[in-house]
Amino acid sequence: MGQSESGHASRDFETRSDACSGEQSVVPLDVVEEILLNLPAHQVVQVCQLVCHEWKELVDSAAHWRERCKREGLQPYDASRPPEDWRLFYFLSNFRRNLLMNSRADDGLQGWEMVQNGGNRWATERNRKPFPDNTVTTCFVTSNGLCSKEQLIDLKKEGYSDAFMDQLQPHIKISDWYTRLSDYGSRYQLSVELLDQEKNPVSTYHPYKVVFQQGDDYPWCQMTYVFKNYGPGVRFIRFTHGGSGMWITNSSVEICPAAERLRCTKPNLLKNPSALDGLRGWKIVSSGGDCWVIEENRKPIPDTVTKCFVTSYKLCLKQQLIDLNKEGYSDTFMDQVQPRIKISDWYSPSSLSGSKYQICVELLDQRKNPIKTFQPEKVIFSFGNSEPWCQMSHVFKNYGPGVRFIRFTHGGNDTQFWKGHYGIRVTNSSVVIYPADESFCLANRNLLKNPSAQEGLQGWEIVKDGGDRWLTVENWRTFPVTKCFVTSYGLCLKEQLIDLKKEGYSDALMDQQQPHIKISDWYASLSGCGSEYQIRVELLDEKKKPISTFQPEKVFFQQGTIYPWRQMFHVFRNYGPGVRFIRFTHGGKDTKFQKGQHGIQVTNSSVEIYSTD
Structure with a gap:
């Protein structure tokens, strides 16, 4: 019986191999599939599937592309809604890109439609303020009259089919960077619309305008938003931004069908790099x-x-x-x-x-x-x-x-x-x-929970709660957040402890790459009362002992003076191996001891990890 089964299998495989080459092959199809999985995807599609019918079936199968996605860490955001076309999902995930043309003003105003061109009109200039990405060297500049410009993105022309958009509903990530000119007050505005076939809005992101007072000096600020669960029918994206007296650059619209790519945290590929094993390995x-x-x-x-x-x-x-x-x-x-x-x-x-x-x-x-x-x-x-x-x-x-x-x-x-x-x-x-793309774990995501008081004091550990204690209130000053934390007449401090491993940053990644750790905190005083602001951020080892600390001098505000929101900023670099936790502590008080909450205000705090280059 064993011979009969063996003979049947042999005849069956010979028939398949004859269809491919006319000669009997000794390579089972499961081995062929493994070979295909280790070849570049474009070669598999353009060459391998043409070899024979069996190979074409392998290349066309959902199982092949699902396995490729698994091996390269590409998975849908919602596992309960797998993509209908795994091959399309694979290629779109791998080739995530900015859909806006000329987003950094490298080509002047090319690619943009001018909606409003007030004052002395739109122009482009060299960027003269420090920017988180040192490859950004130019920016768009508005005049003293209102200037706005837009792009209309045709998703089908960009390769995103109707079925893909309707069934998968990938996240659509919006980002825009802006800052004011130093000479006079200015205003920034943004509107992004997801449109149907008739260009009617399906979903819209239209935040309130950001107004800067004359004389304020602000760094580059980022406006971000992610469209999710917007429903079927999206065929176009209209991106419109501008203002008066503004610099704008590095705008982006990205389709994000996959979750973050698996982190590539493999350690140093060199063996014996520090002579611990003599000359072995060299x-x-x-x-x-x-x-x-x-x-x-x-x-x-x-x-x-x-x-x-x-x-x-x-x-x-x-x-x-x-x-x-x-x-x-x-x-x-x-x-x-x-x-x-x-x-x-x-x-x-x-x-x-x-x-x-x-x-x-x-x-x-x-x-x-x-x-x-x-x-x-x-x-x-x-x-x-x-x-x-x-x-x-x-x-x-x-x-x-x-x-x-x-x-x-x-x-x-x-x-x-x-x-x-x-x-x-x-x-x-x-x-x-x-990996080089933004879906890598060094993707500038804020590791602090509830940074802008949207959920009260949730997520924060209260270290000191002096006077009439911490409180959250509406922010009434010009700033891109609506709420803030307020201190009282006794010292108020709160903190968060970030476990880097739980956030997905492995020991190997932190020790080998030592990515930059960017700290930002915004603070302001109330006009009727003097106040004091303080911050301390510590990089801690496994036993929670400090490796590196940022603790600037306290900032004092005088009574009766109106101050705009200010930013405290620091980047940890070259801090050495062993960092496993980050402790972020900030707060302050009212220096005039008035009953109630008249002390320093804080909001929009962030701790971000990003690549060193």
Whole structure:
């Protein structure tokens, strides 16, 4: 019976393989499917499905694209409403993009329709205020008369079918950045409409106008909104913004069919980066003079690094070749997502001798031919130099498809040709891969709960509740929030403790990437009473002991003076490994001891984690 079953299976497979090539194949279809899953998606669609009927069935199956989504961390927001077309869902999730043209004024006013062009009309200028994204260099400028402009997005032309929009109803994320000109008062307004086929509104976001008083100095502010559960029928999006005396830039409209991409928190891809295992894991390319050696590190370095590699009086080079497939990064992931590849290396001269440092990092294709190379000029230290540890860093972006290996080579030598080991020292090298798009976990989401008093005091731990205690009230001043927290005549403090691991930020991500941690808090005094404001933010280790602290001097306001809302701002950088919690504490009091709530007001607080580049 076993022979009969085996013979039947053989004949059945031979029939299938004949349909493909006329010859008997020895590759089962489940193996073929696994091969297809490890090929770039565009190759599977454009080439593989044309091989034979069986392969086409595999490529066309929902199971194939559902599995691709699973492996790459692409899942619907609502698991109870799976997409009707998993292939469409896959490609749209991977190619999430800004649907607005010329959103940063790089091409003047091209792509925008002028609705109102008051005063001296719309113009574009270089950005002269610090912006969270240093790639934003230009902005749109309104005049003293009302200026507004708009874009109409045709979703079908952008590749979003009627069925996709109606059945999946993906989130639609809106973002716009604005700030006032410093010369006079100004006003900002925004309107975003989801429209049906006849261009009638299905859903609208139209916040109140933001008015800035003359003389106030504000940083760049962000207006954001996400359309959800808006119902069927959306075919167009109309985005309109403007004002008077405003700078505007970096606007965006994004369709977000998938939840955040799985976090790529794989640790350093280099083995033995800090000489703890001697020279193990490294290929010695050149070992001149008295060869490479390992020594104890005797200089301070921003990490718990105790050892380093030391070169001699002739050129010493070592390298590692990283196989991305073996490290778990599929061809599809590298080609479709093109994650950022961050390089870091620490180097220092000997205090007795001159020395030279060099590095070369190459992104290689399947045949190990370079696609992209980072090879800065050699760094030369003079005789008697006592420089501290220096960091060489680089981020590869937009390098194109085909990257399969990374070759990391570094080293140097002593320039005085002294016998022994007086050349350059290197240690703490790293190669880290992380996704580049905004769906990555470093996506500037606020980690504080109830930051603007919308839910009373919920989410906050009251540390001190002096006088007549904390209270929440309506905000009556110009500001893009409607409520705020108010203190009393005795000291009032409240805090939140953020558990980074529970928020999805792994130990590996925090230690290896050390992403920037941005703190923001807005505060204002009541005009009838003097007041005091204070803030303290601490980065804590596993035992909740401080690693780094931001605690500026207290801010005092005089009685009888009207002050606008002010922002307290700080970014933690290079804070070292071990951060597991963030404690945010703020508050203040009324300095005139008046009964009731006449102390400092606070609102719109935020703690955001974002990429370092």
